[in-house]
Amino acid sequence: MSEAQTAVEKEQFRRYILRLRDRQSTRDIEQKSMEIMDQVLHLNEYVRARGIACYVSKDSEVDTRRLIRKALDAHKRVLVPVVKKGDIDLFFSEIKDLGKELAPGSFNIPEPKAEYLRPASLDAVDVLFVPGIVWDKEGYRLGWGRGYFDRVLKTLPEHVRSIGLSFNLQLVNRVPRDQFDLPVNTVVTESRVVRCHS
Numbered sequence: 001m002s003e004a005q006t007a008v009e010k011e012q013f014r015r016y017i018l019r020l021r022d023r024q025s026t027r028d029i030e031q032k033s034m035e036i037m038d039q040v041l042h043l044n045e046y047v048r049a050r051g052i053a054c055y056v057s058k059d060s061e062v063d064t065r066r067l068i069r070k071a072l073d074a075h076k077r078v079l080v081p082v083v084k085k086g087d088i089d090l091f092f093s094e095i096k097d098l099g100k101e102l103a104p105g106s107f108n109i110p111e112p113k114a115e116y117l118r119p120a121s122l123d124a125v126d127v128l129f130v131p132g133i134v135w136d137k138e139g140y141r142l143g144w145g146r147g148y149f150d151r152v153l154k155t156l157p158e159h160v161r162s163i164g165l166s167f168n169l170q171l172v173n174r175v176p177r178d179q180f181d182l183p184v185n186t187v188v189t190e191s192r193v194v195r196c197h198s
């Protein structure tokens with residue numbers, strides 16, 4: 001398949017699954033996110049982690065706030081992604097208080113306010129939680145189509161495990177792939193922990 005065809009297929013998948021994800025009630029999103037977090041909190045790699053990097057959820061994404069709070073309560077270091085306008089790479093910043101340090105940033109994603117920016121390397125964490133719109137059982141994913149997380153996964157320190165968070169309805173047979181797409185190690189849904197690549 002040509003690159004152009006793959007891009008069209010990716011866009012169709014994104015739109016279709018995003019509509020399903022958006023159609024869930026707030027109550028559903030809360031309930032399912034809770035189930036996903038119950039699985040995550042028992043994963044060996046999470047329990048052992050001294051630090052985690054985790055996206056801050058918005059809209060119909062799997063809600064990560066409970067996970068971030070639990071990690072902070074357990075005295076794990078918590079890094080969140082930050083997008084600098086015009087930059088093609090994300091960077092990560094450490095947060096210490098979910099309640100007071102964040103405000104809507106690029107793309108309206110909650111990010112640390114300027115006075116709470118504490119840039120940190122992913123060397124400081126053992127697990128990276130990855131957002132996505134579409135996932136498959138081999139750990140391949142589609143995000144918003146900007147390639148941010150492909151570039152993060154490409155430069156991820158070897159010791160860091162990557163975990164995708166997904167509602168069951170976001171999991172498909174096979175996500176269209178091209179040369180830069182990289183899979184995560186594990187995908188967690190409400191009902192499954194899918195081990196993909198080690």
Ligand SMILES: Nc1ncnc2c1ncn2[C@@H]1O[C@H](COP(=O)(O)OP(=O)(O)OP(=O)(O)O)[C@@H](O)[C@H]1O
Pocket residue numbers: 010141142143144145146147148149150151154180181
């Ligand atoms: N490692 C990389 N080096 C250069 N370009 C890249 C790299 N990774 C991705 N890209 C480019 O980024 C663009 C978006 O990629 P893709 O459609 O896979 O996004 P995505 O994975 O859905 O988005 P995101 O990772 O932001 O959630 C593509 O044009 C792709 O070629």
Ligand SMILES: [Mg+2]
Pocket residue numbers: 141142143147150180181182
């Ligand atoms: Mg990609």
